[in-house]
Amino acid sequence: MKSLFYSLLVLLCAVPSLHAATVNVSSLSALQTAINNAAPGDVIILANGVYTASTDISISKQGTAAAPITIQAQTIGGVEINGTAGINIVSPAKYIIIKGFKFTFNASQATMASGTSFCRWTRNIFQTPGEGEDLLLNGNDHEVDYNTFQHKDALGRFIAVRGTGSQIAQRLHIHHNYFLDQQPQSGNGAETLQFGLSGYSLSSSNSIVEYNLFEQCEGENELISVKSSAVTVRYNTIRDCPAQFTLRHGNHNVVYGNYFINTPGIRIFGDDHIIFSNHFENCDPAINIGNGDGEVADGDALTVHDRPDRCVIVFNTLVNNTTNYVQSGRTNGLGATSTTFANNIIQGGGPAASIAGPYTSAVWSNNIVYQANGAGAMPSGSYTVVNPLLARDATGTFHLQTGSPAINAATGTYTDVTVDMDGQSRSGTKDIGADEVSTAPVIAQILSASMVGYNGADPAACLPVVASSDDGNVPGNVLDNDLNTRWSANGDGQWIQFCLSSATTVTGAQIAFYNGNTRTSTFDILTSTDGASWSTKATNLVSSGTSLNLETFSITATTAKYVRIVGHGNSVNAWNSYTEVHIQTSSSARQVADETITIKETLSSYPNPFKTTNTITFNLEKDSHVQLSVFDVMGRQVALLVNGNLNAGLHRVPFEAKGLLAGMYWIKLLNNGKSMMKQIIKE
Known part of the structure; x- marks a missing residue:
């Protein structure tokens, strides 16, 4: 029964x-x-x-x-x-x-x-003429990703977020979009992204805005205008935009890991915001703490410039900014109260700080000032004049070099500061500034147009193999032709995913199972042409339970670029574990690792295996934009070696792998829309 x-x-x-x-x-x-x-x-x-x-x-x-x-x-x-x-x-x-x-x-x-709820706009181009918004968001739990918003020459916003009653839309995820070319308007109401209105400002959104690129946007003086509470804005790049990112209304917003380049930076109103691990370069100003003209907590209208109270501005790096940290004057201004400014690096540019309004109960602590035009309003004892040993690396940002006095020199607890501008974890005694010296994978960097928008590619999106998780037996082990190594992950629904070089006819998969001679494993096979929309091609497939070798599982022939195997555990426990996987196509059953390398001769690495340093060589048929990256077996970028225009011909790029653990890595070359990959081994 x-x-x-x-x-x-x-x-x-x-x-x-x-x-x-x-x-x-x-x-x-x-x-x-x-x-x-x-x-x-x-x-x-x-x-x-x-x-x-x-x-x-x-x-x-x-x-x-x-x-x-x-x-x-x-x-x-x-x-x-x-x-x-x-x-x-x-x-x-x-x-x-x-x-x-x-x-x-x-x-x-x-x-x-x-x-409305749980709707998604993805891979679209918005170029809508006339006054008004390109996209108006109401409802909860929506996603807006990999869209291009471009060429706006009228009042209105690319994206406007609203709500119901006094409650702002909740749990939105806006990511990997490209905002390009918004022409200046003479009237108010032309922000690039307006998140809420004053009437929503005291409601919490719990939304995330991340990995978006803003270039050449100047509808009005505000670029991103946050007018609600509890919004996280992280890992975005704002470059060459004459408009300013403003926390205009609301409280408890979190801003970290963003890259501000040649733009007026960030302006802050409202209470209890935390701004950390941001990179500011050539900005005027970099950080503007607002001078309030009202206090909402005391009953003033929601439309006032709410006096900033208890805002925390820590662990940022400011380089060559015309104005670094500033509070502008205001007639009868209320200023700001209880602001913390600590563990920041200010190098070059104008005075470190310029404060023109009431600034009561401030905390200044443990900043580094170097080659700036004086400390300005920063009080004695709150900063050290010392060379932080910043140097621009391949990602285009300033990172700490070996021997920097900023390393392990932060003071204070700051439990909310958990990552640096690279997305690397901060633990123990933190480093001063936006960078934490670490060998952990880099998950954030200055964005380029090739990474976002309707045609953008996640650098890790077409690695030969990635997985939902692992226990240390990494997904790359299923492509090493060794039945003694394996991928393992515990739990129903854990998956391992393979990417082919291009869409092709997939007919099945060959899988060798760990302990496959003593237990059966249950799984599904899914396919996709874009890595976003999936079709289930086989469900509840079961291994033989009698073999350690490859077993063949056929599906109805289908066109796919991605193949995902979703595990449902085995007859003994909930573990999913495979020692080898080959994806079968209409031509032959071949390893995905080889399929992704379309022209092997143009991408090579010597020596391979290597200990700490090798040289990557590739040939370009014509002048073009090139991105050369290194990923670990989980699909996480660990190095960006080249990201720019190169001339035709042979190129040799050294790769220094000090600090990386021994194991398998992937070199990925993006050039003219083509992707080439090569496996390398660090001993």
């Missing part, structure tokens, strides 16, 4: 997937009909072409977390929708994915209503 109940339960849970379909349409009316009839898991594909919308495409359907409804262009950027109407996602829509379109319809025509 128990077995029968379980079988019925599985059948009932599987019913929605039986309705999933791929629906191809070639008109906006057919698109609307398909949306109206959509079921969870459906993929609706609009044929490439240019379409004119005169009535909104309205979406109110609901997918599920496991089976979202996807509405996508035939190819990324291949569908343009113009006209006077656009896309309107309305309540109770949830789990909707909008992917791959170019929107050139009028501004304010891409909207999401309150009551």
Whole structure:
């Protein structure tokens, strides 16, 4: 009876997937009909072409977390929708994915209503003319990623976030977008990203804005305007933008790991913000602590410039800024109270600090000032004049060099300061400034256009193999032709994922299982063409339980670039563990590691294996932009060796691997849209 109940339960849970379909349409009316009839898991594909919308495409359907409804262009950027109407996602829509379109319809025509949730805009181009927002976000738990917002020449924002009543939208994730070319306007209301309004400012959003690139944006004096509480802004690059990032209204916001280059930096109003591990270069000013004209906590209107209270500004690096840390004057200004400015590095540029308003109960502590035009308002005893030994590295940022007096020299606890500008963990006695000297993987850096936007590529997105987790038996072990090494991860749903050099016909997988002669393992096989939308090709496959060698599991031939094996444990415990995996294609069963190297002769490394230093060699057929990176077996970038334009010809780049653990790494060369990879071994 128990077995029968379980079988019925599985059948009932599987019913929605039986309705999933791929629906191809070639008109906006057919698109609307398909949306109206959509079921969870459906993929609706609009044929490439240019379409004119005169009535909104309205979406109110609901997918599920496991089976979202996807509405996508035939190819990324291949569908343009113009006209006077656009896309309107309305309540109770949830789990909707909008992917791959170019929107050139009028501004304010891409909207999401309150009551919507778990929707995603990805790989789209927004270039909407006229006044208004390119994208208006209401509702909760939405994701906006890998979109390009460009060429705005009217009042309005690229993205505006709103809410319901006095509650700002919650748990949004805005990441890896490219904001480009916003022309200056004469009126107010042309921020690049406006997160909330004063009426929402006392509500918490618990949202994350990260890994976005802002270039040449100057709609008005504010670039990013945060007007709500509890927003995390991290790992973004703001470059060559004449507008300023402002914490305009709200409290308890966190700003860290951002790169401010040739821009007016950050301005701060409100209470209890923490700003740490940011990199400021050639800014004017770098950090502006606001001079308040009201105090919301005392009953002043939410629209005032709320006096900053108890803000913590620590562990930042400021280099060659015209103005470093400043508070501007204001008639009858209230200034700021209880501000902490500690463990920062200020090198070059104007005076270290310039304070023109009330600045009561301030804490100044343990800063380094070097080659700046004096300490200015920074009190004696709160700084040391010493060379911090900063040097620009391959990522373009200033890092601490061996022997720096900033290393292990921070004072104070600052438990909220957990990472540096590279995303590396800080523990024990911290280093002064934005950089923590570490051999941990680098997960953040100055962003380039190739890393973000509709056509951006995550540098680790097409490594030969990555996994959801491991126990020290890393995923690269399944590609080393050694049945004595393995990948292992504990728990139902842990996965290992393979990336082919390009989309090809996949027919199955060969898997050798750890202890495969004494236990059976259960798993699924999923495929994807883009690494974002997945199709399940086989479920509840079970190994033989009698072999340590490769076993073949076939699927219906399908076009894919990514293959994911999702484990459900084994007959003894919840561990998933494979010693070798080969992905089978229509031509042959071959290792993914070899497939990703399209022209092996153009990328080489000597010696290999190596101890601490080797030389990477590659040949360019023509002048082009090149990105040369090194990744560990988990797909984490550990070094960026080249990121810029190189001339045609042979290039040799030294790789210094001191501090890296012994093991397998991958060299990745991105050039003219092509990716080449080579495995190297550090002894």
